[in-house]
Amino acid sequence: MIIKFLGTSDAQGVPRINCNCQVCTVDDGYNWRRRPSVLISYDNKTALLDVSPDFKQQYIMHHNHGLIPDTVLFTHAHNDHIAGLGDYADLCFWNKVNSRIVGSPEVISQLVQRYPYLANRDSIKFFGCKEFTLGEWYIQFVKVNHGHNGYSYGLVFSKKDYRWAYVSDSFNMTEEQLSYFLNLDTLILGTSYWEEKTQKDKRSVYSVTEAFEIKEILKPTKMVLTHLSHDINADIMSKQLPENVFFAFDGMELQF
Numbered sequence: 619m620i621i622k623f624l625g626t627s628d629a630q631g632v633p634r635i636n637c638n639c640q641v642c643t644v645d646d647g648y649n650w651r652r653r654p655s656v657l658i659s660y661d662n663k664t665a666l667l668d669v670s671p672d673f674k675q676q677y678i679m680h681h682n683h684g685l686i687p688d689t690v691l692f693t694h695a696h697n698d699h700i701a702g703l704g705d706y707a708d709l710c711f712w713n714k715v716n717s718r719i720v721g722s723p724e725v726i727s728q729l730v731q732r733y734p735y736l737a738n739r740d741s742i743k744f745f746g747c748k749e750f751t752l753g754e755w756y757i758q759f760v761k762v763n764h765g766h767n768g769y770s771y772g773l774v775f776s777k778k779d780y781r782w783a784y785v786s787d788s789f790n791m792t793e794e795q796l797s798y799f800l801n802l803d804t805l806i807l808g809t810s811y812w813e814e815k816t817q818k819d820k821r822s823v824y825s826v827t828e829a830f831e832i833k834e835i836l837k838p839t840k841m842v843l844t845h846l847s848h849d850i851n852a853d854i855m856s857k858q859l860p861e862n863v864f865f866a867f868d869g870m871e872l873q874f
């Protein structure tokens with residue numbers, strides 16, 4: 619399985635509209651990030667993990683040799699993770715691709731409420747579930763706290779000799795929630811800011827400094843940080859990351 623990060627930003631993307639900060643105004647490309655989505659390639663097939671508002675641009679940039687993903691796995695139904703669903707569905711429609719929209723039952727019912735016209739398309743099947751498989755990979759949807767934004771799901775992908783997880787939107791996870799992500803080969807964790815000053819009850823995503831503490835608890839072999847806001851100047855800050863911790867960037871690939 620190869621995954622490619624199509625978008626590694628927070629909800630607003632980088633650069634933010636009308637922002638004059640150093641990261642948003644330096645056009646070096648490296649810190650420019652589209653909204654969160656991941657392309658998964660396995661067994662000569664492809665799937666998406668979330669479909670961001672930037673889907674059309676992301677698909678054109680990384681057009682994936684024309685291979686249209688036939689499955690979309692969703693972490694949660696917030697705008698920055700789902701707003702490309704209409705464009706994705708139309709791409710499938712015009713190319714006669716049948717697709718599966720997969721997420722926890724509550725996420726699927728939120729998606730159906732927000733996109734009622736898609737629920738009536740014969741070529742799209744909605745699957746509300748807590749577990750799923752892609753080829754030889756078993757996938758578990760784990761409900762995690764997302765601070766003042768409610769709940770989201772972390773996805774754990776397992777096969778015989780490898781376990782990795784994608785937890786883009788979480789904050790203040792309970793011990794029980796954390797236990798699903800223990801001793802992974804790779805943990806992909808969302809961290810919007812380097813260090814957060816905002817009061818805890820107004821927050822929804824971990825900071826980079828908190829990720830260091832989580833690494834000590836969960837002990838992943840490798841940790842990749844995504845969902846990065848304009849606070850993260852990866853050129854400079856990646857030098858301050860501990861061993862085996864990396865910032866994701868748009869277009870980055872990982873092989874599992």
Ligand SMILES: Nc1ccn([C@@H]2O[C@@H]3COP(=O)(O)O[C@H]3[C@H]2O)c(=O)n1
Nearest residue numbers: 628629630695696697698699767822
């Ligand atoms: N019920 C909600 C709540 C929030 N949202 C959007 O998701 C974004 C998450 O990051 P944010 O910066 O808090 O902005 C949120 C809304 O755009 C949403 O789409 N639905």
